[in-house]
Amino acid sequence: xxxxxxxxxxxxxxxxxxxxxxxLDFVSSYDSHLMCxxxxxxxxxxxxxxxxxxxxxxxxxxxxxxxxxxxxxxxxCPSCRTPATRISMNVPRLLINMCDEIQVRCPLxxxxxxxxxxxxxxxxxxxxxxxxxxxxxxxxxxxxxxRKKDLQPDQRCxxxxxxxxxxxxxxxxxxxxxxxxxxxxxxxxxCVDCGTTIPQRTLKQHIETCPDVVSPCVASKYGCQVxxxxxxxxxxxxxxxxxxxxxxxxxxxxxxxxxxxxxxHLQQRNEIFEDGLANIRSTLRDFARASGNGGRSVIGxxxxxxxxxxxxxxxxxxxxxxxxxxxxxxxLHESLREEVNQISHALTDLDARASxxxxxxxxxxxxxxxxxxxxxxxxxxxxxxxxxxxxxxxxRAGGIRTSTAGNESPRTQLTSTSAPGPSNAAGxxxxxxxxxxxxxxxxxxxxx
Amino acid sequence: xxxxxxxxxxxxxxxxxxxxxxxxxxxxxxxxWQMDIKVLDDNPIYQGQTYRLKFTFSNKYPIEPxxxxxxELPATSxxxxxxxxxxxxxxxxxxxxDLLSSSGWSPVQTVExxxxxxxxxxxxxxxxxxxxxxxDFVAYNRRRIRDIPxxxxxxxx
Numbered sequence: 001x002x003x004x005x006x007x008x009x010x011x012x013x014x015x016x017x018x019x020x021x022x023x024l025d026f027v028s029s030y031d032s033h034l035m036c037x038x039x040x041x042x043x044x045x046x047x048x049x050x051x052x053x054x055x056x057x058x059x060x061x062x063x064x065x066x067x068x069x070x071x072x073x074x075x076x077c078p079s080c081r082t083p084a085t086r087i088s089m090n091v092p093r094l095l096i097n098m099c100d101e102i103q104v105r106c107p108l109x110x111x112x113x114x115x116x117x118x119x120x121x122x123x124x125x126x127x128x129x130x131x132x133x134x135x136x137x138x139x140x141x142x143x144x145x146x147r148k149k150d151l152q153p154d155q156r157c158x159x160x161x162x163x164x165x166x167x168x169x170x171x172x173x174x175x176x177x178x179x180x181x182x183x184x185x186x187x188x189x190x191c192v193d194c195g196t197t198i199p200q201r202t203l204k205q206h207i208e209t210c211p212d213v214v215s216p217c218v219a220s221k222y223g224c225q226v227x228x229x230x231x232x233x234x235x236x237x238x239x240x241x242x243x244x245x246x247x248x249x250x251x252x253x254x255x256x257x258x259x260x261x262x263x264x265h266l267q268q269r270n271e272i273f274e275d276g277l278a279n280i281r282s283t284l285r286d287f288a289r290a291s292g293n294g295g296r297s298v299i300g301x302x303x304x305x306x307x308x309x310x311x312x313x314x315x316x317x318x319x320x321x322x323x324x325x326x327x328x329x330x331x332l333h334e335s336l337r338e339e340v341n342q343i344s345h346a347l348t349d350l351d352a353r354a355s356x357x358x359x360x361x362x363x364x365x366x367x368x369x370x371x372x373x374x375x376x377x378x379x380x381x382x383x384x385x386x387x388x389x390x391x392x393x394x395x396r397a398g399g400i401r402t403s404t405a406g407n408e409s410p411r412t413q414l415t416s417t418s419a420p421g422p423s424n425a426a427g428x429x430x431x432x433x434x435x436x437x438x439x440x441x442x443x444x445x446x447x448x
Numbered sequence: 449x450x451x452x453x454x455x456x457x458x459x460x461x462x463x464x465x466x467x468x469x470x471x472x473x474x475x476x477x478x479x480x481w482q483m484d485i486k487v488l489d490d491n492p493i494y495q496g497q498t499y500r501l502k503f504t505f506s507n508k509y510p511i512e513p514x515x516x517x518x519x520e521l522p523a524t525s526x527x528x529x530x531x532x533x534x535x536x537x538x539x540x541x542x543x544x545x546d547l548l549s550s551s552g553w554s555p556v557q558t559v560e561x562x563x564x565x566x567x568x569x570x571x572x573x574x575x576x577x578x579x580x581x582x583x584d585f586v587a588y589n590r591r592r593i594r595d596i597p598x599x600x601x602x603x604x605x
Contacts, residue, residue, distance in 0.1 A: 037556035
């Protein structure tokens with residue numbers, strides 16, 4: 001559909017919808033791709049431009065009316081400024097469904113409806129099912145509104161006042177049931193704890209402050225088991241030793257907590273150290289065994305492992321230590337040697353590769369040169385061929401000239417006899433023209 | 449109405465997350481906001497400075513562009529906010545940027561995107577100067593920002 005049609009349609013469809021979908025309170029977060037970039041709400045009746053950008057119908061309509069210069073056929077897309085001339089009303093069903101599926105609160109939350117429904121259903125929810133919507137009173141003469149759930153099956157007007165028999169107040173009929181059960185100031189109830197009679201409305205506040213409610217001592221968490229009336233608790237708290245010692249307990253608790261934390265930390269570090277120690281010990285044992293074996297073989301291997309005492313073992317450890325350093329150096333040496341080997345390997349490898357590439361290049365260049373040579377040759381041939389007639393002419397003229405001069409040289413005679421041969425090219429012309437063309441010698445060379 | 453809804457949504461989003469170098473200085477109503485912006489790279493012209501932008505929204509936002517200009521807070525205050533030096537920013541804070549004109553504006557722009565555009569306009573600048581004719585303009589301009597016939601001749605910004 002082109003733009004004027006779209007605008008006309010947009011103007012027509014100023015629908016008086018019950019619910020403004022852009023004012024809804026969204027319960028869950030929704031994907032930002034489902035958001036119209038103009039109104040920042042999930043798309044409402046999305047439409048699509050040629051560049052595949054999607055907007056709400058209404059948003060696009062208002063954007064077009066302000067941006068477009070009058071009667072121009074096109075309009076720049078708000079997102080990418082691609083000129084658009086057509087607006088497509090069909091966007092993927094998927095997109096519409098995803099937008100309609102977002103959960104929203106009923107807009108009548110302020111009136112008491114706590115329903116959460118998908119956005120696609122909110123219109124019908126408010127229209128048909130929500131009990132908190134205000135509808136005109138069935139009695140047309142009344143002119144007031146009433147909540148839908150208060151409507152009586154017999155379509156009676158509930159706005160007439162009736163007097164509460166106890167408090168002498170005028171209460172609207174629709175609120176009467178509530179008033180009768182809870183709100184009437186004359187309704188009284190008895191506090192179970194203190195036995196006083198209080199108005200029912202204030203029962204909740206009363207329970208919080210009633211002096212007769214039994215409550216535990218503040219130090220109950222430290223072990224005071226006293227539970228007495230609220231009125232007496234102040235006296236008890238003055239005497240209770242646990243209350244006065246409470247702050248001390250608390251300080252101790254925090255100290256304990258921090259100490260526990262440090263301990264856990266230290267334990268972790270200790271574990272790490274122990275691991276390291278075990279590692280060191282195992283390597284040492286390995287060395288000791290190796291050096292012990294070596295030593296025994298030198299001595300003759302007569303000594304029994306069982307017979308060795310503690311002192312022996314410690315000396316063993318010392319030798320192990322010294323052998324350890326030498327071994328370490330040896331291993332270092334070995335690894336260095338290996339590295340050098342590797343590097344030399346790599347070097348030879350590189351060398352080979354470099355020479356290979358050079359050879360390849362050389363071959364290529366040689367080939368190229370051959371090509372160029374061939375080309376030069378062919379060019380030369382052509383030049384020759386082109387020059388041929390001219391040379392012929394020149395020769396003929398020369399011949400005429402010489403014949404008229406009467407002293408034809410034997411050489412020209414010789415060449416003219418060879419003229420009809422296959423190498424007719426330069427043969428006859430060579431004689432008279434040679435002094436004029438220094439490049440001839442080269443030509444002859446290539447010809448050979 | 450439209451503007452309020454959109455602005456409150458933008459505000460919610462900005463309170464959750466602002467781009468680096470941008471912060472909300474004042475947003476207690478839905479007609480005028482103030483944003484603080486910083487230039488993030490080491491451009492020597494703007495090093496260590498914070499600038500304050502004032503956004504004034506009409507009730508047709510975002511269909512119509514907001515009025516955006518730099519405002520100056522004196523150097524002696526707790527939060528000194530100078531007017532940045534830029535060949536397209538007049539010394540009274542008015543910015544010559546086609547994005548903010550009704551022809552360059554697009555309703556998909558947001559306060560966030562405008563802040564980032566101005567931020568990058570400052571970042572890309574290397575000339576420590578005011579626009580030509582700055583003193584005359586500042587002395588004689590009594591028009592509202594949207595009525596000033598800017599000419600957007602420089603495409604290098």
